[in-house]
Amino acid sequence: xxxxxPIDDQWNHCNVRSxxxxxxxxxxxxxxxxxxxxxxxxxxxxxxxxxxxxxxSMSVAISERxxxxxxxxxxxxxxxxxxxxxxxxxxxxxxxxxxxxxxxDYAFGHPDGLRWKLNRLASSIIPNRHSMExxxxxxxxxxxxxxxxxxxxxxxxxxxxxxxxxxxxxxxQLQAPIFIMxxxxxETFTMIDYGKGKKPRSYVKKLV
Amino acid sequence: MKLKEARKKxxxxxxxxxxxxxxxxxxxxxxxxxxxxxxxxxxxxLNLGEDVSELxxxxxxxxxxxxxxxxxxx
Numbered sequence: 001x002x003x004x005x006p007i008d009d010q011w012n013h014c015n016v017r018s019x020x021x022x023x024x025x026x027x028x029x030x031x032x033x034x035x036x037x038x039x040x041x042x043x044x045x046x047x048x049x050x051x052x053x054x055x056x057s058m059s060v061a062i063s064e065r066x067x068x069x070x071x072x073x074x075x076x077x078x079x080x081x082x083x084x085x086x087x088x089x090x091x092x093x094x095x096x097x098x099x100x101x102x103x104x105d106y107a108f109g110h111p112d113g114l115r116w117k118l119n120r121l122a123s124s125i126i127p128n129r130h131s132m133e134x135x136x137x138x139x140x141x142x143x144x145x146x147x148x149x150x151x152x153x154x155x156x157x158x159x160x161x162x163x164x165x166x167x168x169x170x171x172x173q174l175q176a177p178i179f180i181m182x183x184x185x186x187e188t189f190t191m192i193d194y195g196k197g198k199k200p201r202s203y204v205k206k207l208v
Numbered sequence: 209m210k211l212k213e214a215r216k217k218x219x220x221x222x223x224x225x226x227x228x229x230x231x232x233x234x235x236x237x238x239x240x241x242x243x244x245x246x247x248x249x250x251x252x253x254l255n256l257g258e259d260v261s262e263l264x265x266x267x268x269x270x271x272x273x274x275x276x277x278x279x280x281x282x
């Protein structure tokens with residue numbers, strides 16, 4: 001699975017390009033990008049067609065595969081950012097995956113969720129009045145490019161293009177290095193949606 | 209063991225063994241092989257429309273054995 005690279009000046013948020021090269025970050029970053037690059041589209045297609053074909057889109061197959069890859073690397077699951085108890089008693093500030101100093105999340109849903117996740121990643125890096133249980137140095141948000149979003153039939157509109165624009169709009173608020181990992185469309189498959197209530201709901205067909 | 213659950217569990221065992229510097233152990237090799245090969249071994253047959261229910265059971269049992277071995281080793 002490939003992602004948009006290298007980082008362009010337009011989205012080099014908080015100089016994330018140089019942060020990725022820092023000695024405390026680089027070994028983890030290398031593991032992360034190798035893990036993502038190592039995901040085969042054939043596996044994702046099989047995973048969807050044989051285990052998730054009751055769903056309209058490939059989003060669950062993709063997130064499940066990334067989850068397993070990161071778990072294999074030793075990334076910690078669903079960790080609290082703060083050690084303080086928050087007012088509602090719930091731990092709503094959590095990191096989906098923490099790989100060393102890198103906070104990782106994905107946004108394949110609604111754009112509002114994408115903005116919340118950007119904020120949450122920044123909160124895991126920027127100190128505030130709450131004591132930090134798991135402070136990170138870098139945030140990575142995994143999103144689909146618009147081309148992949150359409151082909152893999154994600155119905156919600158969050159995509160790489162929106163994430164980059166939001167990051168630029170909220171640049172003054174999100175003063176933390178965040179890398180938006182835009183998953184590319186391999187252009188090797190097409191997806192058939194048989195419609196609501198149909199079994200299977202969808203099928204991913206490889207293009208010859 | 210269901211495959212979705214097994215994939216996650218075996219991935220965490222691989223990570224744990226690596227953290228303990230046991231990435232040359234037989235169990236590590238077994239777990240990696242399960243993730244990279246065994247857990248996907250029914251897909252080709254499924255693509256040909258064959259019944260894989262027995263094969264899926266065998267794959268699940270193999271995962272359970274790896275988990276058991278890991279727990280005994282701890």
